[in-house]
Amino acid sequence: MTFINYAAREINCKIVYYGPGLCGKTTNIQWIHGRTRTDAKGKLISLATETDRTLFFDFMPLELGTIRGFRTRFHLYTVPGQVFYDASRKLILKGVDGVVFVADSQEARMDANLDSVENLKTNLKDNGYDPLKIPYILQLNKRDLPTALPADQLQKDLRFRDEPVYEAVAMNGSGVFETLKGVIKLVLLDLKKR
Ligand SMILES: Nc1nc2c(ncn2[C@@H]2O[C@H](COP(=O)(O)OP(=O)(O)OP(=O)(O)O)[C@@H](O)[C@H]2O)c(=O)[nH]1
Ligand SMILES: [Mg+2]
Numbered sequence: 001m002t003f004i005n006y007a008a009r010e011i012n013c014k015i016v017y018y019g020p021g022l023c024g025k026t027t028n029i030q031w032i033h034g035r036t037r038t039d040a041k042g043k044l045i046s047l048a049t050e051t052d053r054t055l056f057f058d059f060m061p062l063e064l065g066t067i068r069g070f071r072t073r074f075h076l077y078t079v080p081g082q083v084f085y086d087a088s089r090k091l092i093l094k095g096v097d098g099v100v101f102v103a104d105s106q107e108a109r110m111d112a113n114l115d116s117v118e119n120l121k122t123n124l125k126d127n128g129y130d131p132l133k134i135p136y137i138l139q140l141n142k143r144d145l146p147t148a149l150p151a152d153q154l155q156k157d158l159r160f161r162d163e164p165v166y167e168a169v170a171m172n173g174s175g176v177f178e179t180l181k182g183v184i185k186l187v188l189l190d191l192k193k194r
Helices: 025-034 083-092 107-126 151-158 176-193
Strands: 003-005 010-018 045-048 054-067 070-078 098-104 136-141 165-167
Touching (some): 010 025, 025 098, 025 176, 083 107, 098 107, 098 151, 107 151, 151 165
Parallel strands (some): 098 136, 136 165
Antiparallel strands (some): 045 054, 054 070
């Protein structure tokens, strides 16, 4: 739930990057962190294994200036994609305002993508969210790989509502800020409705 502090005139929103193991969630956040002005960002906190797999989450606060006099901050999180960290994924979704699903475009990762979408829906529902209503974006990542499936095929299999789709190569930043802007736009539209 968006945290609006009227006394401090602050709005805090939580965005979670979700998806299967090694799809590029952490890479998205690292790119954003590397390209954001120092005064607009907080520390990037990553709890990772020795091999750079996310162990619990990555976290980075991003300050976007003021909206109608309220300082607006977006808190970006990634979940650990590996199947056995499901309890962490569920926990990290608590209080979420918007979700980016990062799909791995490689054909060999299609089953993992599909499982992860289903896992996202389950964990959203378990946290009291309607997967069809929460601000949601689909990012097709790793478009650079020769083993990447055509984008329209991925969309056909992975879209489950009217979500916008962005193609990306998170490794070199392509599509990363477009995706972030896309989800922020949906979160702010959702906020306006309330
Ligand atoms: N070729 C290619 N590799 C990518 C791209 N994005 C990320 N990678 C690589 O994929 C690997 C995994 O990326 P991560 O960002 O750590 O993946 P993750 O989704 O955070 O993985 P978990 O934390 O285990 O869930 C790294 O070696 C990245 O450099 C991309 O667009 N293209
Ligand atoms: Mg990660």
